[in-house]
Amino acid sequence: MLELHCHTTYSDGTLAPSQLIALAIQTGVKAIAITDHDTLSGWEEAFSAAADLDLEIVPGVELSTVYNERSLHILGFYPNKNKLYYPLNERLEGRKRRAQQIVNKLAELGYPVELPQMGEGIAASRPHIARALVKAGYVQSSQEAFEKWLGDDQPAFVQYEKFSAEEGIQLLLNCDGIPVWAHPYLFRGGEVEAVLKDLVSAGLLGVEVYHPSHTSKQIKHLESLCDHYGLLKTGGSDFHSPNSDISLNQLHLPLELLESIKQVKSKRERTR
Structure with missing residues (x-):
């Protein structure tokens, strides 16, 4: 079983990376991505905690970008830590x-x-x-x-500093990462079809199709859009805390989704 969207105490999660790894083992996860917001700091602890376990760690990040004056998140898988470290600082x-x-x-x-x-x-x-x-x-x-x-549009809300979705996608590509649009149907700044077209033009390589907030109808539509554009399909629970309505491994996603990401990663490495 696969989890490609999880947060730890290095961003807005409530479990330390080692605690998240322990929970992943308990819930039958075989591969898990650490995708904290704008930081790679949880990787080391996660790799260390999983060193002797039957669990693959997928290094990742979730970039906080802006599109059409609204928050839009871009997941990045397998970025080069050395290249991405200073831009993320x-x-x-x-x-x-x-x-x-x-x-x-x-x-x-x-x-x-x-x-x-x-x-x-x-x-x-x-x-x-x-x-x-x-x-x-x-x-x-x-x-x-x-x-x-x-919340967005509430009295104390402040938007992220200017960092466009296009810039985020390009940053990940420049740092050898695989950029994926996170939870498209949570975005409030435009129709999914129109936004996706722009993101694909900017170099987007995948879409988080499978997410707890997406309905069955929305999932089918995203699958169709991915097929149309030749994009990767990814998914994850967007796990933050064991005390929430979202549980780890609740989507029971197949490991084949990760294999597709690895194939694209290998192809990009061969062409660099």
């Missing part, structure tokens, strides 16, 4: 600036909180701020925090 610094701007807005609204202390390589995110709002007693849950202040 700037993205991490941008995340810190954005998080501080959100905190400043909350203070102006009358809800002061402090950003939690985060170590090296950790991507500051809205869920961190949501948990701080819960801890301060302003709301009962992170979901409530998003509904009142942090």
Whole structure:
């Protein structure tokens, strides 16, 4: 069974990479991608935790980009860590600036909180701020925090610093990665068909077809679009926490999806 979209405490997940690996073994996962937002920092711990286990680690990342003034996420599989390290450092610094701007807005609204202390390589995110709002007693849950202040178009929302989807795709390609559009039907900035056409023109190589938010009808349509453009089909639970409605390995995806990614990776390596 395959998981190609998972987060750890290095971004907005609640499990450390080693804890995620342990859960993957418990739930029958055979290959798992570490795709934290804008950081590769969880890779090392994941590889170490899985060293003696029957579990393949797929190195990955989820880039936070903007398309049509809306957040659009691009997954990247097998990027070259050395090439991507410094560009991502700037993205991490941008995340810190954005998080501080959100905190400043909350203070102006009358809800002061402090950003939690985060170590090296950790991507500051809205869920961190949501948990701080819960801890301060302003709301009962992170979901409530998003509904009142942090969600898109809410009073404390701040968009990512300018980094277009096209730039994100090109960055991944330049760093030997496989760029894949994450959860297309969660995107709120345009029709999937029109957006996909632009992303393919920018060099997109795949689409996250299988995701808990996608309906059966949407999945079939995405499969058809992938066939039309000759794109990879990927999928994952977008796992963040064992205390959520999303469970690890809930989609029971076949390992053949990963083999297709590896074939494209090998083909690109031969042509470089």
